[in-house]
Amino acid sequence: MRLVDAATITATVAELCQKANYELGEDVLAAFKEALGQEISLTGKDVLQQLLENARIAREEQVPMCQDTGFAVVFLEVGQEVAITGGNLYEAVNEGVRRGYQEGYLRKSIVDHPLRRKNTGDNTPAVIHTRIVPGDKLKIIVAPKGGGSENMSGLRMLKPAEGVEGVKKFVIEQVRAAGSNPCPPVVVGVGIGGTFEKAALLAKEALLRPLGQPHPDAEIACLERELLEAINNLGIGPQGLGGRTTALAVHVEVFPCHIASLPVAVNINCHASRHKEAIL
């Protein structure tokens, strides 16, 4: 057994919340630059330049790249040989979010109840997904998710007969309907298979993959390329003002499913495709 102190988890989560909001990943920056070279709309180019400049300022000045600093979605990969000491794992994570958002001057955007809607004042609770894995390490990924893009997500229980064509149609329609709302250029996470809730989680997990890294299965990688091309042919462009660059990437994750089912989930991320991780 390896011991990991709850206080270390709290400190790590607090730091990751801030870093994720201040420092856009190199993969996203590279995707912006590539898009800038390919964009044919002058307005689109202008928007991409502003986004690159924005990311530079946020990193240099250690301020949030977007005022919507998101719901703190935390993925935990807990090695089965890890024991947490000095506190409860989930409480440690939430305390990290509380501290990170307070100390980092991040906006608190969480309400305590979906209908009564009183702001909790500290951006907690986090949405925490835990996976038990082999080994004695604890991996923490913090992925702040803004409301504007999250609201444009969707899930459809297709008939198996609709197949890959049905999947493509749904994904493309979802992005078209989202239009300018999710702050394009977006990253499109797609989950295919599993059950209702598994598909949604797959779609979110797909957003964590580094941009430009295709799915290891060649057939799925091909589907990702086809979807990206079709989405970029919609003409929505940066900020929905017209152009080539509607999406920076489409990431698809798949899972076995029931003979009667074909669930498809689409989780859209804005251009601030934020996540930072640490291994304890």
Next chain:
Amino acid sequence: MPQIRLTTPFTDEVVEKLRIGQRVLLNGILYTARDAAHKKMVELLDRGEELPIPIKGQVIYYVGPSPAKPGRVIGSAGPTTSGRMDPYAPRLLALGLKGMIGKGKRSPEVIKAVKQYKAVYFAAVGGAAALLARAIKSCRVVAYPELGPEAIHELVVEDFPVIVVNDVLGGDLYEEGVKIYAGR
């Protein structure tokens, strides 16, 4: 891209010249207001009372900034989705509001009101909140302090970058722009 530098408040003559797709650098005063402040303003009008800000010729920015770090004027301050303000906007435009800044499509009613009352809707780049905050030189609460980040603030801006989306001719860049590039 060519840029036009404008100072608020606007006259009819200024907005009449603006066309969709133009890039504008705004100077002068902007008022912040989002959902809660709009609701309160319209309730005042329903009661026949005066608005807490001078609306004629002014520009409203739909924004809910992140908290300001010590020593800073404002936190990160990018535009929020304008559609939520659509039910209120025509009422303010009828009273002489000349400009709105946000992100995302407006309703047909707002687009019609922009044309009818000679105004303009600008998009600022959604998420470019650190960049936009740099153009904000001062910030003070002028109404509804109880709303916290949703209070009405008076911002003084220098070269605040926006793009014309809806103009006095009824043009809509979200429609026209996408049409140009679809299938290319």
